[in-house]
Amino acid sequence: MSAHASHGDHHGTQGHDDHGHGGGHGHHNAEYPFLAHHFETPAQQFDSAKLGMWLFLVTEVLFFGALFVGYAVLRSRFPDVFKYASAYLDTTMGAINTGVLILSSLTMAMGVYCAQTGRKTALIVCLWLTMAGAAGFMVIKYFEYTHKFHVHLVWGEGFYKPVTDDGGLQRAELSSTAVVPLTPAQTTMSSGAVSAQQAATPSFVQLPAGELTAIAPPAQGPAGMAPEVIDAKAAEHAADPSTHGHEALHLQDASMPPNTHLFFAIYYAMTGLHGIHVLIGMGVIGWLIVRASRGDFGPKYYTPVDLVGLYWHIVDLVWIFLFPLFYLID
Amino acid sequence: MTTLPARPAAPTYDTPESDNYLIHDKGFLSWILTLDHKRIGVMYTVSVLLSFLVGGIFALLVRTELLTPGRTFIDADTFNHFFTLHGAVMVFLVIIPSIPAALGNFVLPIMLGAKDVAFPRLNLFSYHLWIAGAICTVVSLVMGSFDTGWTFYTPYSTTTSAGGVVPVIVGAFILGFSSIFTGMNFIVTIHKLRPPGMTWFRMPLFLWALYATALIQVLATPVLAITLALVAVERLANIGIFNPAMGGDPVLYQHFFWFYSHPAVYIMIVPAMGIISELIAVHSHRQIFGYRFIAFSSVAIAIFSFIVWGHHMFTSGQSPLMNTLFSAITYSVAIPSAVKIFNWICTLYKGSITLNTPMLYALAFIILFTIGGLTGLHLATLSTDVHLHDTYFVVAHFHYTMMGSALIAMVGGLHHWWPKITGRMYNDKLGMIACAIVFIGFNITFFTQFMLGSHGMPRRYYDYQPEFQTYHVISTIGSYIMAGGFVLTAMYLIQSLVSGKRAPANPWGGATLEWECTSPPPYYNFHEAPKVGEPYDFSNLQWDERGEGYVTVKPTEAKA
């Protein structure tokens, strides 16, 4: 851009879309300083930006769409897997997250309204609320993910590896590359006299003192993991060794159908991609907050708020489908 | 005004050269950070042509290795890497961006009468993405290259020991977004930046073609992006969605891949058809025949392209019902394609044809595309496809459409707009000779491969039965001839930059808006808003001896 700032009749105060074509056409517009040189009217510029954004949303729809197709194909191939594995997801957390996203969508839509009507402070408040919703969503998602990692409810081979210590997923990856000495331990199953292999912590893994404790017996079955999640988190913070252990409970479940790992593969793929979109959304909302504080937006010019709003709503929209498809099967 | 008369090189009067986009700013940064669509188009053109050189060298290496059965000069693994690199470079770095991003970027806003594309920054960004994608490909080469074929079929692509698979997938992902952003830009530009008088049905057919292409780019490419992302994740974390050994579904991968990649072949061919519509009309100085049919057939092809992808999967475990459906729908694509061919031939009929280099390329396109298109019908037929699938017949078919059609149109378009882009005329005689050499070399190379394929020579094989050798030798010789033609083309084009004659504003007698501004165009495209007329009404254009170009005259004068 610097190369352009120097030449010709560039007006340094012009808006963000300007690139100094000035000349006979691109006049600095005192009334609409944001108007780029190759547009004739603010309406034309706004319509163009909006059409561009909608086209981008179409690409987003197809981007996620392919994953939805993958979901549909997997589900039609393994209906029992989806029925079974959905119970491992925490419906309460999913529902809370749905609510959080809907509310943040609402605050975003209100933000657009405030920008359109020139309410600067209200706009900034709305944007912060939206940001808070996004952050809340990610925090809840983080709790969901970390718990699942701990009990090896993951994609791929890690799903079938018994939990050997509190290292969670990291340990699973480690054991696929390094040879880990396993010590079988007999555990009585709640479902019957089936024994599952459990490995004690290998001696070469360094753990803080006090954590090399016996693994706690399974507290609950697959369904209704919510209380345990909270317990687990609380336990971690309290550093209470007696509740510290996690187990790959699903490995002890005789009713688990084959290929259950595929449910988690598509679950992480879809919610992970969605999570990345939420993070990107937080980034652009942050950028909006900076610009809004600078007073860039008003009834004449609010295009960025509108476009980010559209993006944020599509993120919400995708989640609206993800929620019932993953959390609400039976 | 049938042929350009041979004239001494000295221009009879000076063209006002006070300002054009080439000399408006100076320095490396003024190019690499430019927001001017013309410069971005030129940078794309140069980059694409360099990639074409790289991809072409790989092709020649592959052909040379195939001169003899068994080892000729490289081993089998290297061979696998080379044909994969040839395919990936040619598809992702050359053909897909060649017409829309390179020529389209330069021509579209000027043809439309706009000052720029709707989002100049996004336009530059998509060029930078292209560069990033190209760098990823180079990184992949350093990290051990890849031998998956350009299609990245799973589970091979997720299990091969070649180290460069993930970088090249990242590269293709990035190139996909480059393509998406170009497409978005073009759609918005055509919708929102048309000047007064430029109605939809006054748009040159190249713009219709670019519009249809942009629709495909926007709708299909995201699916490729997510598919490649899944392959990369599959490779890195073994999520198993496409891996049968993990319970996944490799056919699902192929559905995903071809949902993009079949439309992608129309990303390559539809804008090529648009160029041919321009070339045929301008160089036969005749109103295009069936304007609306050509315009709508572009959009029809774009839409059809989304519901025929399964014809790539007839033998890969797709169900019989789907095979039948996809086969039936595939035939229907022949209709809009044939509509175009008929219209071009009707335009030529009784036209006042100027037989110059662009026109020769256009004629070559019609012949090669007809062969490529009709052999597509052999492959769309289920029963014959089972025999021909994955043989050299397929290779020949798609080279006739991808190279013989899309690239030939690109080169033809480059010759057509070369005076406009560079402000220089090239040596037309050498141009026609080079075109003839390329045409002959191309047919020797690839027509032979139809025969190879129908005799059962599988594609991508390193070794073959001795009885195929004659065909392979002929094909390889053809590829050398073709390479010679392209080298000659490069030579006279570079020579024209150094010592070519100054180009007039309108050397061919085109009636579209880009011929109204000077060659090369001014920085702002038009000093004043252009008057939009009919794009294919040549009645007001007359050859002007003095300026060695065409000038617009008043209708009454023209008749006199």
Added chain:
Amino acid sequence: MGHAHSNSGPAGHAGHAVQPLVGHLVAPWILFATGTALIILTMVTVAMRYVDLGEANLFIALAIAGVKATLVSLFFMHLRWDRPFNQLMFLGGIVFVVLMMAFCLMDTGQYRGAQFTGNPVDVQAVLDRDAPNAPIAAKKSPDLP
């Protein structure tokens, strides 16, 4: 070119003094009503989980999600008042996804019953090595050696 934006807020939706230069102003009460409806529908869809209607559950859940998505796009995203081409593109994108899904499901559906049951080969190998006593390890695929 120079389209004066015709959609600048009919009086019914915004009786405000300040009007945006371009685009459509959607009154806050519409936004809040939409948000409320979305929350209620979320509750309904969660509640539906405890009503077993067999296969119908999936379709009811999808229908509710469809209604929610429509509400979001029509009101939050102002699509109700947007240009027809934008509406068309958005719908078109969804149509293409549905198209792709329909073809892929038709293809998969043809093979229902013909797929092997039990653990796939790599999974079985992991189980045999790391968790041979897990019940799932016994579910070997009959088609595999």
